[in-house]
Amino acid sequence: MGRLENKVAIITGSANGIGKAIATKYAAEGAKVVIADFNEEALNATVEAFKADGKEAFGVKVNVAVEEDVQRMVEETVAHFGQVDILVNCAGVLDKMQAAHNVEDAIWNRVMDINVGGVMRGMRKVLPYFQEQKSGVIVNLSSISGLMGGRGGFTYTAAKHAVSGMTKNVGSHYGPLGIRCNAIAPAQVDTGMTQSIEGYDMFGLGQASRGVKGIMHRVAQPEEIANIALFLASDESSYINGVVLAADGGWSAY
Numbered sequence: 394m395g396r397l398e399n400k401v402a403i404i405t406g407s408a409n410g411i412g413k414a415i416a417t418k419y420a421a422e423g424a425k426v427v428i429a430d431f432n433e434e435a436l437n438a439t440v441e442a443f444k445a446d447g448k449e450a451f452g453v454k455v456n457v458a459v460e461e462d463v464q465r466m467v468e469e470t471v472a473h474f475g476q477v478d479i480l481v482n483c484a485g486v487l488d489k490m491q492a493a494h495n496v497e498d499a500i501w502n503r504v505m506d507i508n509v510g511g512v513m514r515g516m517r518k519v520l521p522y523f524q525e526q527k528s529g530v531i532v533n534l535s536s537i538s539g540l541m542g543g544r545g546g547f548t549y550t551a552a553k554h555a556v557s558g559m560t561k562n563v564g565s566h567y568g569p570l571g572i573r574c575n576a577i578a579p580a581q582v583d584t585g586m587t588q589s590i591e592g593y594d595m596f597g598l599g600q601a602s603r604g605v606k607g608i609m610h611r612v613a614q615p616e617e618i619a620n621i622a623l624f625l626a627s628d629e630s631s632y633i634n635g636v637v638l639a640a641d642g643g644w645s646a647y
């Protein structure tokens with residue numbers, strides 16, 4: 394019997410990267426997974442690959458910055474699978490490492506809409522279902538920038554601190570109702586997100602990179618983050634709630 398047998402999990406941003414690794418791990422442990430992403434081509438390819446592998450997967454095209462999309466994502470999940478047990482808020486974007494004096498409004502608004510608003514919208518929509526069934530688990534993707542001050546751009550750092558705060562707030566408010574909410578705070582993970590620095594603010598990048606040389610001994614593989622997301626979604630972590638867990642190989646411990 395899998396560790397997530399009969400559970401229905403929505404994973405936003407799961408057509409690629411960490412979200413895809415989490416969906417893969419969840420499906421391998423018996424969960425029915427909802428692949429929710431705004432990249433339609435990657436979304437369809439991921440769903441097809443899961444189905445070909447005998448997994449129960451359902452795709453929803455969603456922009457987490459759009460309220461109607463998030464509502465539809467949850468409603469279609471319940472219509473398709475009959476329930477929702479787990480929400481992983483993984484969809485997220487970077488801010489080109491813009492330092493405070495170089496922040497562009499368009500970047501600020503986009504990152505806040507997706508990285509903060511998307512997480513809020515997802516949680517706001519699933520919580521009534523979770524309250525009714527008196528159970529449910531939320532796993533948010535924060536970042537080491539949601540715990541530390543100088544390791545990302547200004548907007549991304551603000552957004553991920555908001556994710557950390559929302560995680561603790563929801564964990565605290567809804568824990569007594571049988572609902573858990575935790576976050577993972579990775580350092581650098583080897584995904585498409587971190588493979589190009591085109592158009593970056595070189596001042597911001599330079600400042601944020603000061604602590605990388607010598608003390609970040611390696612980047613993580615997406616599967617290493619997915620292992621944590623599996624633990625946090627399963628009953629094995631039943632007494633962990635409202636926590637933002639650093640996953641950085643000891644980088645922030647230095």
Ligand SMILES: NC(=O)c1ccc[n+]([C@@H]2O[C@H](COP(=O)([O-])OP(=O)(O)OC[C@H]3O[C@@H](n4cnc5c(N)ncnc54)[C@H](O)[C@@H]3O)[C@@H](O)[C@H]2O)c1
Nearest residue numbers: 406409410411430431432456457484485536581582584586
């Ligand atoms: N990669 C890292 O080094 C790293 C480190 C710390 C935290 N994180 C966080 O982990 C999460 C996943 O990152 P990743 O590295 O897998 O990124 P990625 O770029 O590989 O994948 C992100 C996925 O999210 C989707 N997405 C982006 N905006 C969306 C939106 N508005 N609506 C729906 N889907 C959207 C993309 O299409 C993509 O499939 C993000 O929240 C990111 O901030 C990543």
